[in-house]
Amino acid sequence: MEIVNLILSALSQGMLYAPMAMGVFIAFKILNTPDLTIDGSLVFGMTVCAVVTIAGHPVLALVAGTAAGAVAGLITGLQQTKLQINAILAGILTMTGLYTVNYMVLGGQANLYLQHAELNESGSEVFVSSNTIYKMFASLFPSWDNTVAVLVLTALLVAAVAALLCVFFKTRPGMAIRATGDNEEMVRSSSINADMSRVLGIMIANALVALSGSLLCQQQRYADLNSGSGMLVVGLASVIIGQVLFGKRSVTLGVISAVAGSTVYRLILQFAYKINMPSYAVKLLSACIVALALSLPLLRRKWSLHKARTAARKEGSV
Template structure:
Protein backbone atom coordinates (compact mmCIF):
# COMPACT_ATOMS: atom_id res chain seq x y z
CA UNK A 1 0.00 0.00 0.00
CA UNK A 2 2.85 2.37 0.87
CA UNK A 3 4.40 1.80 -2.55
CA UNK A 4 1.07 2.58 -4.23
CA UNK A 5 0.75 5.85 -2.30
CA UNK A 6 4.36 6.84 -3.06
CA UNK A 7 3.74 6.15 -6.74
CA UNK A 8 0.61 8.32 -6.61
CA UNK A 9 2.54 11.12 -4.87
CA UNK A 10 5.32 11.02 -7.47
CA UNK A 11 2.84 11.21 -10.34
CA UNK A 12 0.79 13.84 -8.52
CA UNK A 13 3.79 16.16 -8.21
CA UNK A 14 4.39 16.03 -11.97
CA UNK A 15 0.71 16.59 -12.77
CA UNK A 16 0.65 19.43 -10.22
CA UNK A 17 2.69 21.54 -12.65
CA UNK A 18 -0.01 21.00 -15.28
CA UNK A 19 -2.68 21.78 -12.67
CA UNK A 20 -1.05 25.14 -11.94
CA UNK A 21 -1.08 25.88 -15.66
CA UNK A 22 -4.80 25.06 -15.85
CA UNK A 23 -5.41 27.25 -12.79
CA UNK A 24 -3.83 30.26 -14.49
CA UNK A 25 -6.30 30.15 -17.39
CA UNK A 26 -9.36 28.76 -15.61
CA UNK A 27 -9.28 30.77 -12.38
CA UNK A 28 -7.06 33.78 -13.03
CA UNK A 29 -8.00 34.58 -16.65
CA UNK A 30 -11.47 32.99 -16.47
CA UNK A 31 -10.80 31.10 -19.74
CA UNK A 32 -11.48 27.42 -20.38
CA UNK A 33 -8.36 26.65 -22.41
CA UNK A 34 -8.41 23.29 -24.17
CA UNK A 35 -4.98 23.89 -25.68
CA UNK A 36 -3.49 22.03 -22.73
CA UNK A 37 -4.64 18.67 -24.12
CA UNK A 38 -2.32 19.18 -27.07
CA UNK A 39 0.39 21.02 -25.16
CA UNK A 40 0.92 18.21 -22.64
CA UNK A 41 1.56 15.73 -25.43
CA UNK A 42 3.67 18.32 -27.24
CA UNK A 43 5.97 18.74 -24.23
CA UNK A 44 6.35 14.97 -24.01
CA UNK A 45 6.94 14.64 -27.77
CA UNK A 46 9.61 17.35 -27.92
CA UNK A 47 11.46 16.05 -24.87
CA UNK A 48 11.35 12.43 -26.03
CA UNK A 49 12.49 13.20 -29.55
CA UNK A 50 15.28 15.47 -28.32
CA UNK A 51 16.53 12.96 -25.73
CA UNK A 52 16.57 10.06 -28.20
CA UNK A 53 18.48 12.34 -30.59
CA UNK A 54 21.23 12.75 -27.99
CA UNK A 55 20.27 16.05 -26.36
CA UNK A 56 20.83 16.64 -22.65
CA UNK A 57 17.52 15.84 -20.85
CA UNK A 58 17.43 19.22 -19.09
CA UNK A 59 17.96 21.00 -22.40
CA UNK A 60 15.25 18.79 -23.90
CA UNK A 61 12.86 19.80 -21.10
CA UNK A 62 13.70 23.46 -21.71
CA UNK A 63 12.99 22.93 -25.41
CA UNK A 64 9.62 21.44 -24.47
CA UNK A 65 8.94 24.62 -22.48
CA UNK A 66 9.58 26.71 -25.59
CA UNK A 67 7.14 24.56 -27.56
CA UNK A 68 4.49 25.09 -24.88
CA UNK A 69 5.05 28.84 -24.89
CA UNK A 70 4.53 28.93 -28.66
CA UNK A 71 1.35 26.86 -28.37
CA UNK A 72 -0.04 29.30 -25.80
CA UNK A 73 0.99 32.22 -27.99
CA UNK A 74 -0.93 30.71 -30.92
CA UNK A 75 -4.11 30.36 -28.88
CA UNK A 76 -3.68 33.89 -27.52
CA UNK A 77 -3.32 35.39 -31.00
CA UNK A 78 -6.33 33.46 -32.32
CA UNK A 79 -8.43 34.73 -29.42
CA UNK A 80 -7.27 38.32 -29.03
CA UNK A 81 -6.18 39.36 -32.52
CA UNK A 82 -8.50 37.28 -34.72
CA UNK A 83 -11.41 37.59 -32.25
CA UNK A 84 -12.12 33.86 -32.18
CA UNK A 85 -13.85 32.82 -28.91
CA UNK A 86 -11.41 31.54 -26.29
CA UNK A 87 -12.90 28.05 -26.14
CA UNK A 88 -12.81 27.62 -29.91
CA UNK A 89 -9.29 29.06 -30.11
CA UNK A 90 -8.08 26.39 -27.70
CA UNK A 91 -9.86 23.66 -29.63
CA UNK A 92 -8.32 24.79 -32.92
CA UNK A 93 -4.81 24.83 -31.45
CA UNK A 94 -5.37 21.47 -29.76
CA UNK A 95 -6.45 19.87 -33.05
CA UNK A 96 -3.48 21.38 -34.89
CA UNK A 97 -1.10 20.14 -32.20
CA UNK A 98 -2.15 16.54 -32.77
CA UNK A 99 -0.68 16.64 -36.28
CA UNK A 100 2.30 18.71 -35.13
CA UNK A 101 3.07 16.19 -32.37
CA UNK A 102 3.01 13.36 -34.89
CA UNK A 103 5.40 15.36 -37.07
CA UNK A 104 7.72 15.91 -34.11
CA UNK A 105 7.83 12.26 -33.10
CA UNK A 106 7.54 10.76 -36.56
CA UNK A 107 5.31 8.03 -35.11
CA UNK A 108 2.60 7.57 -32.49
CA UNK A 109 4.96 6.95 -29.56
CA UNK A 110 8.63 7.01 -28.57
CA UNK A 111 10.28 4.78 -25.97
CA UNK A 112 12.72 6.30 -23.48
CA UNK A 113 13.87 3.02 -21.97
CA UNK A 114 17.61 2.85 -21.30
CA UNK A 115 18.07 6.56 -22.06
CA UNK A 116 19.31 9.28 -19.75
CA UNK A 117 16.55 11.41 -18.23
CA UNK A 118 16.36 14.26 -15.73
CA UNK A 119 15.96 11.60 -13.00
CA UNK A 120 19.09 9.63 -13.92
CA UNK A 121 21.49 11.47 -11.61
CA UNK A 122 19.24 10.78 -8.61
CA UNK A 123 18.91 7.14 -9.60
CA UNK A 124 22.69 6.96 -9.87
CA UNK A 125 22.86 8.16 -6.25
CA UNK A 126 20.93 5.05 -5.22
CA UNK A 127 17.38 6.37 -5.09
CA UNK A 128 14.60 4.19 -6.46
CA UNK A 129 12.74 5.36 -9.56
CA UNK A 130 9.75 6.51 -7.50
CA UNK A 131 11.84 8.38 -4.93
CA UNK A 132 13.88 10.05 -7.68
CA UNK A 133 10.67 11.34 -9.29
CA UNK A 134 9.40 12.58 -5.90
CA UNK A 135 12.63 14.45 -5.13
CA UNK A 136 12.96 16.11 -8.53
CA UNK A 137 9.21 16.71 -8.72
CA UNK A 138 9.35 18.56 -5.40
CA UNK A 139 12.25 20.69 -6.64
CA UNK A 140 10.43 21.65 -9.83
CA UNK A 141 7.16 22.35 -7.98
CA UNK A 142 8.84 24.49 -5.30
CA UNK A 143 10.71 26.55 -7.90
CA UNK A 144 7.54 27.08 -9.99
CA UNK A 145 5.35 27.96 -6.98
CA UNK A 146 7.91 30.48 -5.66
CA UNK A 147 8.38 31.99 -9.13
CA UNK A 148 4.64 32.37 -9.71
CA UNK A 149 4.10 33.84 -6.25
CA UNK A 150 6.73 36.45 -7.03
CA UNK A 151 5.56 37.02 -10.60
CA UNK A 152 1.88 37.55 -9.78
CA UNK A 153 2.93 40.01 -7.10
CA UNK A 154 4.64 42.23 -9.67
CA UNK A 155 2.87 44.99 -11.59
CA UNK A 156 2.59 42.79 -14.69
CA UNK A 157 1.32 39.80 -12.74
CA UNK A 158 -1.22 41.94 -10.90
CA UNK A 159 -2.46 43.30 -14.24
CA UNK A 160 -2.99 39.72 -15.49
CA UNK A 161 -4.97 38.85 -12.35
CA UNK A 162 -7.01 42.03 -12.66
CA UNK A 163 -7.75 41.25 -16.32
CA UNK A 164 -9.44 38.03 -15.30
CA UNK A 165 -11.40 39.73 -12.51
CA UNK A 166 -12.57 42.92 -14.22
CA UNK A 167 -11.32 43.55 -17.79
CA UNK A 168 -13.36 46.76 -18.18
CA UNK A 169 -11.73 48.33 -15.15
CA UNK A 170 -8.29 47.24 -16.38
CA UNK A 171 -8.89 48.81 -19.80
CA UNK A 172 -9.99 52.00 -18.06
CA UNK A 173 -6.55 52.11 -16.43
CA UNK A 174 -4.92 52.07 -19.88
CA UNK A 175 -3.77 48.43 -19.73
CA UNK A 176 -3.96 46.31 -22.88
CA UNK A 177 -6.04 43.32 -21.78
CA UNK A 178 -5.26 41.42 -24.98
CA UNK A 179 -1.56 41.37 -24.13
CA UNK A 180 -2.34 40.28 -20.56
CA UNK A 181 -4.43 37.36 -21.85
CA UNK A 182 -1.68 36.32 -24.25
CA UNK A 183 0.94 36.37 -21.49
CA UNK A 184 -1.33 34.31 -19.25
CA UNK A 185 -1.97 31.73 -21.97
CA UNK A 186 1.73 31.56 -22.85
CA UNK A 187 2.72 31.03 -19.21
CA UNK A 188 -0.01 28.43 -18.66
CA UNK A 189 0.89 26.30 -21.66
CA UNK A 190 4.59 26.58 -20.91
CA UNK A 191 3.97 24.96 -17.52
CA UNK A 192 1.79 22.27 -19.09
CA UNK A 193 4.57 21.43 -21.57
CA UNK A 194 7.10 21.09 -18.74
CA UNK A 195 4.69 18.75 -16.99
CA UNK A 196 4.34 16.66 -20.17
CA UNK A 197 8.12 16.43 -20.57
CA UNK A 198 8.63 15.31 -16.96
CA UNK A 199 5.77 12.78 -17.13
CA UNK A 200 7.16 11.26 -20.34
CA UNK A 201 10.59 10.86 -18.77
CA UNK A 202 9.16 9.32 -15.60
CA UNK A 203 7.06 6.74 -17.49
CA UNK A 204 9.82 6.15 -20.09
CA UNK A 205 7.69 6.88 -23.16
CA UNK A 206 5.83 9.64 -24.97
CA UNK A 207 2.55 9.04 -26.74
CA UNK A 208 0.57 11.31 -29.04
CA UNK A 209 -2.62 10.48 -27.08
CA UNK A 210 -1.27 11.16 -23.58
CA UNK A 211 -2.87 14.59 -23.35
CA UNK A 212 -6.41 13.30 -23.88
CA UNK A 213 -8.59 14.23 -20.91
CA UNK A 214 -5.84 16.24 -19.21
CA UNK A 215 -8.05 19.35 -18.92
CA UNK A 216 -10.54 17.36 -16.82
CA UNK A 217 -7.74 15.96 -14.66
CA UNK A 218 -6.43 19.50 -14.16
CA UNK A 219 -9.86 20.83 -13.23
CA UNK A 220 -10.43 17.94 -10.82
CA UNK A 221 -7.13 18.70 -9.10
CA UNK A 222 -7.95 22.42 -8.91
CA UNK A 223 -11.38 21.79 -7.39
CA UNK A 224 -10.12 19.16 -4.93
CA UNK A 225 -7.31 21.46 -3.84
CA UNK A 226 -9.61 24.43 -3.29
CA UNK A 227 -12.29 22.42 -1.47
CA UNK A 228 -9.98 20.43 0.81
CA UNK A 229 -7.10 22.81 1.41
CA UNK A 230 -8.70 26.26 1.11
CA UNK A 231 -7.72 29.43 -0.66
CA UNK A 232 -6.83 32.02 1.99
CA UNK A 233 -4.18 33.86 -0.03
CA UNK A 234 -2.43 33.43 -3.36
CA UNK A 235 0.50 31.43 -2.00
CA UNK A 236 -1.82 29.03 -0.14
CA UNK A 237 -3.84 28.64 -3.35
CA UNK A 238 -0.73 27.58 -5.25
CA UNK A 239 0.16 25.09 -2.53
CA UNK A 240 -3.43 23.79 -2.48
CA UNK A 241 -3.16 23.08 -6.22
CA UNK A 242 -0.15 20.86 -5.60
CA UNK A 243 -1.89 19.08 -2.74
CA UNK A 244 -5.04 18.75 -4.86
CA UNK A 245 -3.12 17.06 -7.69
CA UNK A 246 -1.48 14.66 -5.24
CA UNK A 247 -4.81 13.92 -3.53
CA UNK A 248 -6.46 13.24 -6.89
CA UNK A 249 -3.74 10.75 -7.82
CA UNK A 250 -4.04 9.02 -4.44
CA UNK A 251 -7.82 8.76 -4.90
CA UNK A 252 -7.33 7.25 -8.36
CA UNK A 253 -4.75 4.78 -7.03
CA UNK A 254 -7.07 3.71 -4.21
CA UNK A 255 -10.15 3.22 -6.40
CA UNK A 256 -8.05 1.15 -8.81
CA UNK A 257 -6.79 -0.88 -5.86
CA UNK A 258 -10.44 -1.44 -4.85
CA UNK A 259 -11.11 -2.98 -8.24
CA UNK A 260 -12.50 -0.21 -10.43
CA UNK A 261 -11.75 -0.94 -14.13
CA UNK A 262 -9.09 1.36 -15.60
CA UNK A 263 -11.41 2.08 -18.53
CA UNK A 264 -13.78 3.87 -16.13
CA UNK A 265 -11.17 6.35 -14.84
CA UNK A 266 -12.16 9.20 -17.15
CA UNK A 267 -15.84 8.68 -16.32
CA UNK A 268 -14.99 8.74 -12.61
CA UNK A 269 -12.98 11.94 -13.07
CA UNK A 270 -15.75 13.63 -15.07
CA UNK A 271 -18.34 12.79 -12.43
CA UNK A 272 -16.01 14.04 -9.66
CA UNK A 273 -15.49 17.39 -11.44
CA UNK A 274 -19.21 17.76 -12.20
CA UNK A 275 -20.13 17.18 -8.55
CA UNK A 276 -17.41 19.56 -7.31
CA UNK A 277 -18.47 22.34 -9.69
CA UNK A 278 -22.11 21.83 -8.67
CA UNK A 279 -21.44 22.22 -4.93
CA UNK A 280 -22.63 25.87 -4.83
CA UNK A 281 -25.96 24.78 -6.34
CA UNK A 282 -26.30 21.94 -3.83
CA UNK A 283 -25.59 24.38 -1.00
CA UNK A 284 -28.35 26.64 -2.31
CA UNK A 285 -30.85 23.79 -2.14
CA UNK A 286 -29.63 22.67 1.28
CA UNK A 287 -29.76 26.17 2.84
CA UNK A 288 -32.75 27.92 1.25
CA UNK A 289 -33.81 29.64 4.48
CA UNK A 290 -30.39 31.17 5.17
CA UNK A 291 -30.09 32.46 1.58
CA UNK A 292 -33.58 33.97 1.70
CA UNK A 293 -32.66 35.89 4.88
CA UNK A 294 -29.48 37.23 3.22
CA UNK A 295 -31.45 38.41 0.22
CA UNK A 296 -34.01 40.10 2.48
CA UNK A 297 -36.89 37.88 1.42
Protein backbone atom coordinates in the same frame (compact mmCIF):
# COMPACT_ATOMS: atom_id res chain seq x y z
CA MET B 1 4.60 -1.81 3.26
CA GLU B 2 2.20 -2.04 0.37
CA ILE B 3 0.34 1.00 1.60
CA VAL B 4 3.61 2.96 1.77
CA ASN B 5 4.38 2.07 -1.83
CA LEU B 6 0.87 3.04 -2.81
CA ILE B 7 1.21 6.46 -1.20
CA LEU B 8 4.71 7.03 -2.59
CA SER B 9 3.51 6.20 -6.06
CA ALA B 10 0.51 8.53 -5.69
CA LEU B 11 2.74 11.31 -4.41
CA SER B 12 5.17 11.06 -7.30
CA GLN B 13 2.32 10.93 -9.83
CA GLY B 14 0.76 13.91 -8.11
CA MET B 15 3.99 15.87 -8.38
CA LEU B 16 4.46 14.96 -12.05
CA TYR B 17 1.01 16.32 -12.83
CA ALA B 18 1.29 19.29 -10.43
CA PRO B 19 2.63 21.77 -13.04
CA MET B 20 -0.37 20.88 -15.20
CA ALA B 21 -2.72 21.59 -12.29
CA MET B 22 -0.99 24.95 -11.79
CA GLY B 23 -1.45 25.68 -15.50
CA VAL B 24 -5.15 24.83 -15.33
CA PHE B 25 -5.42 27.01 -12.23
CA ILE B 26 -3.92 29.98 -14.09
CA ALA B 27 -6.12 29.57 -17.15
CA PHE B 28 -9.42 28.72 -15.47
CA LYS B 29 -9.21 30.47 -12.12
CA ILE B 30 -6.87 33.43 -12.56
CA LEU B 31 -7.62 34.33 -16.18
CA ASN B 32 -11.18 33.02 -15.91
CA THR B 33 -10.78 31.56 -19.40
CA PRO B 34 -11.76 28.03 -20.41
CA ASP B 35 -8.63 26.97 -22.30
CA LEU B 36 -8.90 23.63 -24.09
CA THR B 37 -5.39 23.89 -25.56
CA ILE B 38 -4.24 21.97 -22.50
CA ASP B 39 -4.89 18.46 -23.87
CA GLY B 40 -2.73 19.31 -26.86
CA SER B 41 0.02 21.25 -25.15
CA LEU B 42 0.66 18.40 -22.67
CA VAL B 43 1.44 16.09 -25.59
CA PHE B 44 3.37 18.83 -27.38
CA GLY B 45 5.64 19.15 -24.35
CA MET B 46 5.98 15.38 -24.30
CA THR B 47 6.88 14.93 -27.95
CA VAL B 48 9.35 17.81 -28.13
CA CYS B 49 10.96 16.65 -24.89
CA ALA B 50 11.23 13.09 -26.25
CA VAL B 51 12.99 14.15 -29.42
CA VAL B 52 15.49 16.40 -27.62
CA THR B 53 16.09 13.79 -24.91
CA ILE B 54 16.90 11.15 -27.52
CA ALA B 55 19.30 13.63 -29.13
CA GLY B 56 21.20 13.51 -25.83
CA HIS B 57 20.19 16.69 -23.97
CA PRO B 58 17.92 15.70 -21.08
CA VAL B 59 17.94 19.08 -19.31
CA LEU B 60 17.54 21.10 -22.48
CA ALA B 61 14.68 18.76 -23.37
CA LEU B 62 12.67 19.97 -20.38
CA VAL B 63 13.26 23.59 -21.38
CA ALA B 64 12.36 22.87 -25.00
CA GLY B 65 9.22 20.97 -24.01
CA THR B 66 8.10 23.79 -21.75
CA ALA B 67 8.80 26.37 -24.45
CA ALA B 68 6.74 24.31 -26.90
CA GLY B 69 3.78 24.64 -24.54
CA ALA B 70 4.31 28.40 -24.41
CA VAL B 71 4.17 28.52 -28.20
CA ALA B 72 0.89 26.58 -28.18
CA GLY B 73 -0.44 29.06 -25.62
CA LEU B 74 0.73 31.97 -27.77
CA ILE B 75 -1.25 30.64 -30.73
CA THR B 76 -4.41 30.21 -28.66
CA GLY B 77 -3.92 33.61 -27.02
CA LEU B 78 -3.51 35.40 -30.35
CA GLN B 79 -6.67 33.74 -31.65
CA GLN B 80 -8.58 34.92 -28.60
CA THR B 81 -7.33 38.50 -28.66
CA LYS B 82 -6.26 39.51 -32.15
CA LEU B 83 -8.79 37.38 -34.04
CA GLN B 84 -11.56 37.62 -31.42
CA ILE B 85 -12.28 33.90 -31.65
CA ASN B 86 -14.34 32.47 -28.80
CA ALA B 87 -11.99 31.21 -26.07
CA ILE B 88 -13.27 27.63 -26.05
CA LEU B 89 -13.14 27.37 -29.83
CA ALA B 90 -9.65 28.93 -30.00
CA GLY B 91 -8.39 26.23 -27.63
CA ILE B 92 -10.09 23.45 -29.58
CA LEU B 93 -8.58 24.75 -32.83
CA THR B 94 -5.06 24.78 -31.40
CA MET B 95 -5.51 21.39 -29.77
CA THR B 96 -6.78 19.85 -33.00
CA GLY B 97 -3.98 21.37 -35.04
CA LEU B 98 -1.41 20.23 -32.51
CA TYR B 99 -2.33 16.58 -33.12
CA THR B 100 -0.80 16.84 -36.59
CA VAL B 101 2.18 18.77 -35.27
CA ASN B 102 2.82 16.19 -32.55
CA TYR B 103 2.58 13.38 -35.07
CA MET B 104 5.21 15.14 -37.18
CA VAL B 105 7.47 15.77 -34.18
CA LEU B 106 7.41 12.06 -33.41
CA GLY B 107 8.49 11.43 -36.99
CA GLY B 108 5.18 10.09 -38.21
CA GLN B 109 4.41 7.57 -35.49
CA ALA B 110 2.05 7.38 -32.56
CA ASN B 111 4.66 6.83 -29.88
CA LEU B 112 8.37 7.05 -29.31
CA TYR B 113 10.58 5.35 -26.75
CA LEU B 114 13.50 7.23 -25.22
CA GLN B 115 16.23 5.11 -26.73
CA HIS B 116 18.86 5.47 -29.38
CA ALA B 117 21.12 3.16 -31.37
CA GLU B 118 24.71 2.70 -30.26
CA LEU B 119 27.52 0.39 -31.33
CA ASN B 120 28.59 -2.08 -28.63
CA GLU B 121 32.11 -3.47 -28.16
CA SER B 122 31.59 -6.16 -30.75
CA GLY B 123 30.62 -3.50 -33.28
CA SER B 124 26.97 -4.44 -33.65
CA GLU B 125 24.16 -1.90 -33.26
CA VAL B 126 22.08 -2.04 -30.06
CA PHE B 127 19.40 0.19 -28.60
CA VAL B 128 20.28 1.85 -25.31
CA SER B 129 17.89 3.91 -23.27
CA SER B 130 18.59 7.65 -23.47
CA ASN B 131 19.76 9.64 -20.51
CA THR B 132 17.07 11.49 -18.55
CA ILE B 133 17.16 13.81 -15.55
CA TYR B 134 15.72 10.98 -13.47
CA LYS B 135 18.54 8.66 -14.54
CA MET B 136 21.09 11.36 -13.71
CA PHE B 137 19.50 11.98 -10.32
CA ALA B 138 19.24 8.28 -9.47
CA SER B 139 22.93 7.81 -10.25
CA LEU B 140 23.73 10.45 -7.59
CA PHE B 141 21.80 8.47 -4.97
CA PRO B 142 22.24 4.83 -6.01
CA SER B 143 20.90 3.50 -2.71
CA TRP B 144 17.50 5.20 -3.14
CA ASP B 145 14.41 3.43 -4.33
CA ASN B 146 13.46 4.53 -7.84
CA THR B 147 10.01 5.84 -6.84
CA VAL B 148 11.57 7.87 -4.04
CA ALA B 149 14.15 9.36 -6.39
CA VAL B 150 11.45 10.34 -8.89
CA LEU B 151 9.35 11.84 -6.12
CA VAL B 152 12.20 13.86 -4.59
CA LEU B 153 13.49 15.30 -7.87
CA THR B 154 10.01 16.13 -9.18
CA ALA B 155 8.96 17.66 -5.87
CA LEU B 156 12.07 19.87 -5.88
CA LEU B 157 11.32 21.06 -9.41
CA VAL B 158 7.65 21.66 -8.61
CA ALA B 159 8.57 23.61 -5.47
CA ALA B 160 10.92 25.82 -7.48
CA VAL B 161 8.31 26.44 -10.19
CA ALA B 162 5.58 27.13 -7.63
CA ALA B 163 7.79 29.60 -5.75
CA LEU B 164 8.65 31.36 -9.00
CA LEU B 165 4.97 31.62 -9.91
CA CYS B 166 3.98 33.00 -6.51
CA VAL B 167 6.64 35.70 -6.79
CA PHE B 168 5.66 36.48 -10.39
CA PHE B 169 2.04 37.07 -9.49
CA LYS B 170 3.13 39.79 -7.08
CA THR B 171 4.99 41.77 -9.76
CA ARG B 172 3.17 44.27 -11.96
CA PRO B 173 2.92 42.00 -15.05
CA GLY B 174 1.70 39.15 -12.85
CA MET B 175 -0.83 41.33 -11.11
CA ALA B 176 -1.99 42.64 -14.49
CA ILE B 177 -2.74 39.04 -15.53
CA ARG B 178 -4.79 38.51 -12.37
CA ALA B 179 -6.69 41.74 -12.94
CA THR B 180 -7.32 40.83 -16.59
CA GLY B 181 -9.21 37.75 -15.44
CA ASP B 182 -11.06 39.79 -12.85
CA ASN B 183 -12.04 43.00 -14.66
CA GLU B 184 -10.52 43.61 -18.05
CA GLU B 185 -11.96 47.11 -18.31
CA MET B 186 -10.16 48.16 -15.14
CA VAL B 187 -6.91 46.85 -16.62
CA ARG B 188 -7.33 48.93 -19.77
CA SER B 189 -8.26 51.94 -17.66
CA SER B 190 -4.98 51.49 -15.80
CA SER B 191 -3.18 51.86 -19.12
CA ILE B 192 -2.22 48.20 -19.38
CA ASN B 193 -2.44 46.26 -22.61
CA ALA B 194 -5.02 43.69 -21.49
CA ASP B 195 -4.61 41.63 -24.66
CA MET B 196 -0.93 41.20 -23.93
CA SER B 197 -1.65 40.22 -20.33
CA ARG B 198 -4.13 37.63 -21.52
CA VAL B 199 -1.73 36.15 -24.08
CA LEU B 200 1.08 36.07 -21.53
CA GLY B 201 -1.16 34.33 -19.00
CA ILE B 202 -2.26 31.65 -21.47
CA MET B 203 1.37 31.13 -22.53
CA ILE B 204 2.45 30.57 -18.93
CA ALA B 205 -0.48 28.21 -18.31
CA ASN B 206 0.35 26.06 -21.31
CA ALA B 207 4.08 26.16 -20.61
CA LEU B 208 3.35 24.65 -17.20
CA VAL B 209 1.12 21.98 -18.73
CA ALA B 210 3.86 21.14 -21.23
CA LEU B 211 6.36 20.93 -18.36
CA SER B 212 4.19 18.18 -16.90
CA GLY B 213 4.24 16.48 -20.30
CA SER B 214 8.03 16.76 -20.43
CA LEU B 215 8.50 15.35 -16.91
CA LEU B 216 6.08 12.48 -17.66
CA CYS B 217 7.95 11.74 -20.85
CA GLN B 218 11.29 11.37 -19.07
CA GLN B 219 9.79 9.47 -16.15
CA GLN B 220 7.85 6.91 -18.21
CA ARG B 221 10.57 6.90 -20.87
CA TYR B 222 8.27 7.31 -23.85
CA ALA B 223 6.03 9.82 -25.55
CA ASP B 224 2.54 8.86 -26.62
CA LEU B 225 0.35 10.84 -29.00
CA ASN B 226 -2.86 9.97 -27.17
CA SER B 227 -1.80 10.65 -23.61
CA GLY B 228 -3.34 14.14 -23.63
CA SER B 229 -7.00 13.31 -23.94
CA GLY B 230 -8.99 14.15 -20.83
CA MET B 231 -6.05 15.89 -19.16
CA LEU B 232 -8.01 19.11 -18.84
CA VAL B 233 -10.59 17.33 -16.70
CA VAL B 234 -7.84 15.78 -14.59
CA GLY B 235 -6.33 19.22 -14.09
CA LEU B 236 -9.69 20.74 -13.22
CA ALA B 237 -10.41 17.95 -10.75
CA SER B 238 -7.06 18.64 -9.07
CA VAL B 239 -7.70 22.38 -8.88
CA ILE B 240 -11.20 21.88 -7.47
CA ILE B 241 -10.03 19.34 -4.89
CA GLY B 242 -7.30 21.78 -3.86
CA GLN B 243 -9.84 24.55 -3.54
CA VAL B 244 -12.08 22.43 -1.35
CA LEU B 245 -9.10 21.72 0.91
CA PHE B 246 -7.59 25.18 1.07
CA GLY B 247 -10.31 27.64 0.10
CA LYS B 248 -9.66 30.41 -2.42
CA ARG B 249 -8.25 33.29 -0.50
CA SER B 250 -5.09 34.24 -2.38
CA VAL B 251 -3.11 33.38 -5.47
CA THR B 252 -0.21 31.96 -3.47
CA LEU B 253 -2.63 29.65 -1.70
CA GLY B 254 -4.21 28.82 -5.06
CA VAL B 255 -0.87 27.71 -6.52
CA ILE B 256 -0.13 25.59 -3.46
CA SER B 257 -3.62 24.10 -3.42
CA ALA B 258 -3.29 23.13 -7.09
CA VAL B 259 -0.19 21.10 -6.20
CA ALA B 260 -1.92 19.56 -3.18
CA GLY B 261 -5.06 18.89 -5.21
CA SER B 262 -3.05 17.08 -7.85
CA THR B 263 -1.54 14.83 -5.17
CA VAL B 264 -4.85 14.12 -3.43
CA TYR B 265 -6.42 13.31 -6.79
CA ARG B 266 -3.72 10.68 -7.42
CA LEU B 267 -4.21 9.26 -3.95
CA ILE B 268 -7.93 8.87 -4.65
CA LEU B 269 -7.10 7.10 -7.90
CA GLN B 270 -4.57 4.78 -6.26
CA PHE B 271 -7.11 3.70 -3.67
CA ALA B 272 -9.75 3.26 -6.36
CA TYR B 273 -7.36 0.97 -8.22
CA LYS B 274 -6.73 -0.82 -4.94
CA ILE B 275 -10.40 -1.73 -4.65
CA ASN B 276 -10.20 -3.10 -8.19
CA MET B 277 -11.52 -0.17 -10.20
CA PRO B 278 -10.52 -0.87 -13.81
CA SER B 279 -8.07 1.68 -15.22
CA TYR B 280 -10.44 2.64 -18.05
CA ALA B 281 -12.91 3.97 -15.47
CA VAL B 282 -10.55 6.81 -14.52
CA LYS B 283 -11.97 9.31 -16.97
CA LEU B 284 -15.58 8.74 -15.99
CA LEU B 285 -14.61 9.07 -12.34
CA SER B 286 -12.73 12.33 -13.02
CA ALA B 287 -15.60 13.76 -15.04
CA CYS B 288 -18.04 12.94 -12.24
CA ILE B 289 -15.78 14.53 -9.61
CA VAL B 290 -15.59 17.76 -11.63
CA ALA B 291 -19.31 17.87 -12.44
CA LEU B 292 -20.24 17.22 -8.81
CA ALA B 293 -17.79 19.79 -7.46
CA LEU B 294 -18.93 22.46 -9.91
CA SER B 295 -22.60 21.96 -9.10
CA LEU B 296 -22.14 21.66 -5.36
CA PRO B 297 -22.66 25.37 -4.53
CA LEU B 298 -25.90 25.45 -6.54
CA LEU B 299 -27.19 22.20 -5.05
CA ARG B 300 -26.43 23.51 -1.58
CA ARG B 301 -28.33 26.74 -2.28
CA LYS B 302 -31.32 24.84 -3.67
CA TRP B 303 -31.34 22.55 -0.67
CA SER B 304 -31.44 25.43 1.82
CA LEU B 305 -34.14 27.13 -0.27
CA HIS B 306 -36.15 23.92 -0.21
CA LYS B 307 -35.77 23.65 3.56
CA ALA B 308 -36.84 27.27 4.08
CA ARG B 309 -39.86 26.74 1.87
CA THR B 310 -41.07 23.59 3.64
CA ALA B 311 -40.54 25.28 7.00
CA ALA B 312 -42.61 28.28 5.87
CA ARG B 313 -45.35 25.99 4.56
CA LYS B 314 -45.55 24.11 7.85
CA GLU B 315 -45.86 27.34 9.75
CA GLY B 316 -48.60 28.52 7.41
CA SER B 317 -50.70 25.37 7.90
CA VAL B 318 -50.63 25.58 11.70
